[in-house]
Amino acid sequence: MTTATVAATTHPVIAEQAEQFLKTGQRMKAIDLLRPIATTGEDAALAVRLASMLESVGEDEEAISLLERVCRMPTPPMNALVNLAIMYEDAGDYLRAERCLRKVLETEPGHERARLFLKDVLASRDCLYDEDQARDDAKRNQMLDQPVTDFELSVRARNCLKKMQIRTLGDLLKITESELLAYKNFGETSLIEIKQMLTAKGLRLGQGLEGAGYARVRNEIYEKLKEQVGAEVLEKSVASLEFSVRCRKALQMLGVQTLGDLASRTEAELMGVKNFGQTSLDEIRERLADHGLGLRTLEG
Secondary structure, three states: OOOOOOOOOOOHHHHHHHHHHHHOOOHHHHHHHHHHHHOOOOOHHHHHHHHHHHHHOOOHHHHHHHHHHHHOOOOOOHHHHHHHHHHHHHOOOHHHHHHHHHHHHHHOOOOHHHHHHHHHHHHHHHHHHHHHHHHHHHHHHHHHOOEHHHOOOOHHHHHHHHHOOOOEHHHHHOOOHHHHHHOOOOOHHHHHHHHHHHHHOOOOOOHHHOHHHHHHHHHHHHHHHHHHHOHHHHOOEHHHOOOOHHHHHHHHHHOOOEHHHHHOOEHHHHHOOOOOOHHHHHHHHHHHHHOOOOOEOOOO
16 A cells, blocks of 8 residues: 555644654554544545555554545545555455456546556456366366265165266266166166265266256267267268158257267167167167267266
8 A cells, every 4th residue: 555645634734743753653653643533534535544554554454444434435535445455455355456446447547556456456366266266176076086986885786887887976977867777787776876875965867967067078079089980970960861750850859960969879868769769779870880980888
């Protein structure tokens, strides 16, 4: 905060006496002299000056409180808003600091000091948010990387998950109920057991295939497939293939438009479509095989 003498005070004699105390190193005497007058809110200039002195002796809370009182005036001094913003920034309250500086710039768009400090505040705020996001992501990844063997599941449920290449909690969240039930020897009892375990953690099956998570998983699958057959094959429209009416309707219901979309689906997803049977499944497998592709397996 600036330590320059504040002009335009309504108590010039007292202000001058305070400055004399400062010049002789008697800072606390200067503060004691100004406090009775500056804290009444009647003299904004003295209040800003006192806040600067208080900050210099480590009385930040009193200084902020004093500046806040001044800044609640109908037309607060610009230097009071800037100084308060600096103190907010030092305290890590970047949102309030930004508000103060934007208020200055609304009144004086060319206020160079406010523009400079606003740039610093925004940079500090973004850095803080990035750190918070990184911590949240790290915690989430740590949870998702937890092996399913750490959870209290029956031997049958564990064995099924092992055979399906589902090793972590994150893998489990990318699987739907229909995909689990479509797996050999995986029954309702195991499904209920797994759902209860996930519910206790505030999670559910298929959660990893929703919203941004769904798009990310599909993108990962697409990139793997592109290494096998190339983007040109993956972008080929399924409408150009000779599918039966039943197959075309099933693909429309799933929103499948390209070979890449189709290859990213699992057998369980297709079999979950009404009136879609083994004949249609074989037909789709054949068309995909013609292009060097296949349906996604649960471990893929």
